[in-house]
Amino acid sequence: MALKEIRIYPDPVLRKTAVRIDCVSDEIVRLSQDMIETMCLASGAGLAATQVGIGLRLIVIDEHMTGDKKPIVLINPEVLLSEAEETVEEGCLSVPKFFEFVKRPKRVRVRAVDLRDEVIEIDCEDQLARALQHEIDHLNGILFIDHLSPLKREFFKKKFMRPKR
Numbered sequence: 001m002a003l004k005e006i007r008i009y010p011d012p013v014l015r016k017t018a019v020r021i022d023c024v025s026d027e028i029v030r031l032s033q034d035m036i037e038t039m040c041l042a043s044g045a046g047l048a049a050t051q052v053g054i055g056l057r058l059i060v061i062d063e064h065m066t067g068d069k070k071p072i073v074l075i076n077p078e079v080l081l082s083e084a085e086e087t088v089e090e091g092c093l094s095v096p097k098f099f100e101f102v103k104r105p106k107r108v109r110v111r112a113v114d115l116r117d118e119v120i121e122i123d124c125e126d127q128l129a130r131a132l133q134h135e136i137d138h139l140n141g142i143l144f145i146d147h148l149s150p151l152k153r154e155f156f157k158k159k160f161m162r163p164k165r
Contacts (some may be wrong), residue, residue: 001030004038004052009095009143009160011053018050018057018139021075024117028058032073032115035060039071044093046131048138051094059135065128072122074112077136080121081109088130090144098160102147104133 007013021028031054039047039060046065049058061072082105091099107125110132114120124132134144145156 001037002034003041004034004054006038006042006047006051006093007053009145011094013053013055014050014094014138014143015141016050016055017141018048018055020057021113024075024113024115028056028075029115031056032058032060036071036073039093042093045127046135047093048135050138050141057139059132059139061128061131061135065131073115074110074120074132075114077110077112077132077139079108079133079136080111081107082133083107090130090134092134092144094138095143095145095160098145098156100145100148100152100156102144104130104147108132110136 035047035049035052038052039062044062046059046061049056057076059074059077063069063071066072084106085103086106087101087103089099090102106129108129110122112120145153148156
C-alpha cells in the first residue's frame, strides 16, 4: 500500500467532478486500500478519491462510522433519498483546522457498487449519513464550506487564506 497526498483547498482538483468507474479492477482495489491507509493516518472519517487528486467516483469511510469494524468502500455512490435535517459541526481533511456547523439531511439512502462489483444500498443516519454526504459532495466538486452562508464563507476565506506565520 502507498500513502496518497491529500490535496488542500484551494487546489483546483477539489472542484472537479469525478467520473464513474466502469468496473472494479485490481487497480481500483489497490487505490481503495491506499485511500483507507491515507485516511487512517490522517485521522479522517472519510476520504474521496478527488481529495487525493484522482478524478474517480470512489469514497472510503472509516470503520468507526460503520460499527462493522471495517471501512466502507463505495464506488459510484449516489444519494437516493434524504430526509429530516440537522446542523452539526464538520471539518475536512482538505480544509485542515477549520470547523463549522453545516445543515444536511439526517437520514439518507445511498446506492453504490462495492469491491465485489455488487450493487448495494445503505440506509443510515447521523454521523454515517453526514460522512457519506460529505464525501459524495467531494465527488461533485463541492466542499463543506460551500454549504455555509455567504457571511461565513467570507469569514472562512479571510481566516483560511490569511498568510501563515
